[in-house]
Amino acid sequence: MSRTAQAGTLESMDCLVTVTEANAGSGISLGITGSSAARFKTAMEKKVHEVLAAMGVKDIDIAIQDNGALDIVLGARVETAVKRLEREE
Numbered sequence: 001m002s003r004t005a006q007a008g009t010l011e012s013m014d015c016l017v018t019v020t021e022a023n024a025g026s027g028i029s030l031g032i033t034g035s036s037a038a039r040f041k042t043a044m045e046k047k048v049h050e051v052l053a054a055m056g057v058k059d060i061d062i063a064i065q066d067n068g069a070l071d072i073v074l075g076a077r078v079e080t081a082v083k084r085l086e087r088e089e
Contacts, residue, residue: 002061005084008069008077015069017077019085020061027059028052034066047071051078060085 008016015034022029030048032041048062062078069077 003085003088005081005088007080007084008073010065010067013068013070013073015064015066015074015077017074017081018063018065019078019081020063021085022059022061024059028057029061030064031062032064032066034064034068036066036068043071044074047074048078051075052082055079055082057082 002020002022004018004020006016006018008014010016028049030045032044037044044064044066048064052058052060060082062081064074066074
């Protein structure tokens with residue numbers, strides 16, 4: 001069974017980030033849903049990839065349910081979820 005971690009909430013101006021460990025070499029799988037996804041998906045994907053690159057993460061599955069989170073909030077939620085997943089190792 002794959003390990004999973006989360007960060008964030010479903011409140012307005014926030015997002016819920018769920019990360020699941022992935023097999024080595026499988027890459028980054030990213031899914032974004034929610035109120036801002038249609039308009040800001042490209043910018044959100046860019047931010048997520050920037051955070052993951054800075055953390056040295058190459059293989060992970062990420063699901064984001066967005067409710068209007070600012071860029072900085074999204075980045076913080078991704079970083080926190082990844083750190084929580086790593087702490088479980």
